Amino acid sequence: MGNWVINYWLSVLFLATWLGLNVFLFVHAFLSYEKADKYFYTREILGSALAWARASARCLNFNSMLILLPVCRNLLSFLRGTCSFCRRSLRKQLDHNLTFHKLVAYMICLHTAIHIIAHLFNFEHYSRSRQATDGSLASILSTLSQQEKDEDSWLNPIQSPNMTVEHVTFTSIAGVTGVIITIALVLMVTSAMEFIRRSYFEVFWYTHHIFIIYFIGLGIHGIGGIVRGQTEESLNDSHPHRCAEFFKQWDNHDSYCKHPRFEGLPAESWKWILATGILYIFERILRFYRSKQKVVITKVVKHPSNVLELQMSKRGFSMEVGQYIFVNCPSISYLEWHPFTLTSAPEEDFFSIHIRAVGDWTESLIRAFEQKHSPMPRIEVDGPFGTVSEDVFQYEVAVLVGAGIGVTPFASILKSIWYKFWHADHNLKTQTIYFYWICRETGAFAWFSDLLASLEHEMEELGKVDFLNYHLFLTGWDTNIAGHATLNFDKATDILTGLKQKTSFGRPMWDNEFSTIANAHPKSVVGVFLCGPQTLAKSLSKCCHQYSSLDPRKVQFYFNKENF
Amino acid sequence: MGQIEWAMWANEQALASGLILITGGIVATAGQFTKWGFGAYSIAAGVFVCLLEYPRGKRRKGSTMERCGQKYLTRVVKVLGPLSKNYYVRAVLHLGLAVPAGFLLATLLGTACLAIASSIYLLAAFHGEQWTPIESKPKERPQVGGTIKQPPSNPPPRPPAEARKKPSEEEAAASAAVSGGPQENPVLVVDEVV
Numbered sequence: 001m002g003n004w005v006i007n008y009w010l011s012v013l014f015l016a017t018w019l020g021l022n023v024f025l026f027v028h029a030f031l032s033y034e035k036a037d038k039y040f041y042t043r044e045i046l047g048s049a050l051a052w053a054r055a056s057a058r059c060l061n062f063n064s065m066l067i068l069l070p071v072c073r074n075l076l077s078f079l080r081g082t083c084s085f086c087r088r089s090l091r092k093q094l095d096h097n098l099t100f101h102k103l104v105a106y107m108i109c110l111h112t113a114i115h116i117i118a119h120l121f122n123f124e125h126y127s128r129s130r131q132a133t134d135g136s137l138a139s140i141l142s143t144l145s146q147q148e149k150d151e152d153s154w155l156n157p158i159q160s161p162n163m164t165v166e167h168v169t170f171t172s173i174a175g176v177t178g179v180i181i182t183i184a185l186v187l188m189v190t191s192a193m194e195f196i197r198r199s200y201f202e203v204f205w206y207t208h209h210i211f212i213i214y215f216i217g218l219g220i221h222g223i224g225g226i227v228r229g230q231t232e233e234s235l236n237d238s239h240p241h242r243c244a245e246f247f248k249q250w251d252n253h254d255s256y257c258k259h260p261r262f263e264g265l266p267a268e269s270w271k272w273i274l275a276t277g278i279l280y281i282f283e284r285i286l287r288f289y290r291s292k293q294k295v296v297i298t299k300v301v302k303h304p305s306n307v308l309e310l311q312m313s314k315r316g317f318s319m320e321v322g323q324y325i326f327v328n329c330p331s332i333s334y335l336e337w338h339p340f341t342l343t344s345a346p347e348e349d350f351f352s353i354h355i356r357a358v359g360d361w362t363e364s365l366i367r368a369f370e371q372k373h374s375p376m377p378r379i380e381v382d383g384p385f386g387t388v389s390e391d392v393f394q395y396e397v398a399v400l401v402g403a404g405i406g407v408t409p410f411a412s413i414l415k416s417i418w419y420k421f422w423h424a425d426h427n428l429k430t431q432t433i434y435f436y437w438i439c440r441e442t443g444a445f446a447w448f449s450d451l452l453a454s455l456e457h458e459m460e461e462l463g464k465v466d467f468l469n470y471h472l473f474l475t476g477w478d479t480n481i482a483g484h485a486t487l488n489f490d491k492a493t494d495i496l497t498g499l500k501q502k503t504s505f506g507r508p509m510w511d512n513e514f515s516t517i518a519n520a521h522p523k524s525v526v527g528v529f530l531c532g533p534q535t536l537a538k539s540l541s542k543c544c545h546q547y548s549s550l551d552p553r554k555v556q557f558y559f560n561k562e563n564f
Numbered sequence: 565m566g567q568i569e570w571a572m573w574a575n576e577q578a579l580a581s582g583l584i585l586i587t588g589g590i591v592a593t594a595g596q597f598t599k600w601g602f603g604a605y606s607i608a609a610g611v612f613v614c615l616l617e618y619p620r621g622k623r624r625k626g627s628t629m630e631r632c633g634q635k636y637l638t639r640v641v642k643v644l645g646p647l648s649k650n651y652y653v654r655a656v657l658h659l660g661l662a663v664p665a666g667f668l669l670a671t672l673l674g675t676a677c678l679a680i681a682s683s684i685y686l687l688a689a690f691h692g693e694q695w696t697p698i699e700s701k702p703k704e705r706p707q708v709g710g711t712i713k714q715p716p717s718n719p720p721p722r723p724p725a726e727a728r729k730k731p732s733e734e735e736a737a738a739s740a741a742v743s744g745g746p747q748e749n750p751v752l753v754v755d756e757v758v
Contacts, residue, residue: 120595124597169672186577187680190580191576195576199626200572203573
């Protein structure tokens with residue numbers, strides 16, 4: 001429990017603040033429309049649905065303003081950089097930006113639903129009171145525009161009893177923009193579903209750009225002034241508390257009360273979204289500018305299983321461990337940017353990525369680089385972004401677990417640890433590393449085994465064999481492989497990887513591993529870092545709780561799940 | 565964009581449209597709006613669309629994540645034959661279902677979204693996509709006793725099968741040496757190289 005609180009207190013605080021603001025804005029707007037005298041006559045026709053619609057509109061404005069902020073990745077990187085003296089937990093919050101973006105999106109969907117349902121009732125009430133012939137206050141109010149010389153002083157947007165609500169919807173700015181931006185919202189949400197996003201990224205990427213339509217539509221949605229309240233002047237001379245009951249006498253020339261006059265509410269959405277809109281435009285310009293800077297490809301290495309390593313350099317590029325970059329190749333596609341984890345260490349004078357062929361774009365890229373006779377394609381790079389996992393260096397004992405493709409950021413981390421160790425860097429508090437690599441088969445990560453082999457070799461040369469302990473677990477084994485392994489049990493190196501450390505088969509038994517580590521380092525603080533699936537995160541965090549001693553002076557395990 | 569299966573997105577869009585139709589229909593019917601009959605229709609159409617679209621079809625490449633509890637509906641949807649399998653039919657069906665809901669404001673949004681889903685299905689049909697149900701393969705029950713050929717003739721520790729493939733005279737010598745040893749086989753053992 002303590003571990004959870006330490007890791008998540010800032011997230012909880014942040015989310016509670018956001019929810020609190022939403023609730024406050026909703027209730028404040030609701031009460032103001034439900035109680036204000038200005039809307040007395042409006043409420044006469046519409047009832048509470050007016051307040052529901054306006055309150056949800058206010059929350060929609062607030063959340064639409066917020067939703068652009070988490071996706072300004074350059075802005076976030078800037079904040080992270082300037083906050084380097086800030087607490088680590090503050091900076092970690094910035095890495096949950098996409099989660100926050102999704103939460104705000106769900107809130108927008110919820111409020112859109114409330115807003116639309118409330119307005120459906122509003123239109124229906126307007127329609128009914130326009131058609132009513134019972135001489136009630138509501139019907140008198142609805143016929144106002146026909147009697148006033150001042151054309152603009154109407155209340156009910158439905159100007160004639162024959163007009164249908166559908167007609168009003170499509171002839172008013174609010175109606176048309178409302179329908180368009182809601183359709184845009186629905187399309188954005190359906191193409192952003194996890195399943196679609198992970199399998200067909202391009203559909204998500206291109207469709208999501210209709211947010212431009214959403215924001216423009218939102219800005220002009222309220223221009224028509226279809227929500228009406230009594231004017232100040234009219235409130236002064238014919239206050240509803242005095243005059244409402246005498247509505248039958250408004251026509252009389254000698255009555256105290258005159259017909260109420262109304263004005264439309266001015267559009268307020270643009271006030272909310274203007275600032276963040278400009279910020280976002282600035283962010284896109286910045287991304288464009290950064291991408292135009294020249295990237296020099298210093299080396300291209302072809303690894304087994306169709307993996308391409310690109311070593312590049314760019315002026316002014318500085319990275320930290322575990323970060324990622326977005327890469328664009330104009331000759332393949334002008335508009336597509338794909339993220340890749342950096343596999344080089346910050347101490348090296350180049351930065352590198354390893355690209356596996358997993359889809360259209362990656363396959364085309366690898367083929368383009370394989371062409372011997374044509375010039376190398378130009379590459380544009382934006383970044384680096386992402387979590388800075390320097391926490392790894394702060395723990396005496398570090399347990400690193402990489403599953404499948406999650407092993408990629410550890411290439412950067414391990415290399416960096418190696419460089420720091422070699423230069424006797426004082427920032428490196430790590431004394432021992434336990435590295436667990438779990439994958440189905442090593443094929444696509446043969447380059448990583450080579451890295452481990454060279455690290456193993458260098459450790460031996462330095463005589464520091466205990467510094468790096470790694471275990472490779474192959475989950476996609478069959479009896480043939482196991483049979484071979486048993487036969488070659490006595491050989492010094494592993495037959496599959498050539499490493500001194502033998503490959504194990506199946507999944508690690510974390511209980512055994514944790515108890516071994518706890519016994520080997522009874523008084524240390526152990527940091528556990530995972531880059532892998534959620535189920536593994538659950539078992540690891542459970543083990544961390546279980547094997548952390550109750551005595552704070554003895555061994556403590558801290559679990560860090562990072563989305564590299 | 566070559567590997568995109570449009571049907572997957574169309575499926576999400578249609579499911580969302582179904583829910584929007586149901587919501588709009590409930591609002592119109594409960595509020596007794598004018599022309600609320602269209603609202604009642606919309607609820608029925610929405611439910612039908614949701615049930616039809618809930619089981620996700622199988623992707624051509626890679627594994628498909630099933631929706632929670634979809635296997636019961638998969639059986640029903642499969643029975644519908646070309647109605648569910650052919651995406652041209654689905655596109656026309658959705659368009660047809662969407663039109664009546666367009667006459668009422670409350671369900672108009674559902675119409676628009678379902679019409680868009682219909683057009684994406686049309687695009688999917690042009691690309692030759694089809695709905696294939698996700699079926700779990702029946703677990704192959706291992707034949708009990710079928711893999712047991714002979715009890716081992718050597719006492720443990722025994723090397724793995726490959727190491728046991730020695731020339732037969734060594735085999736015979738070994739078994740002769742062992743049979744009189746600590747292992748007394750209750751049944752006569754004839755060693756077969758499997």
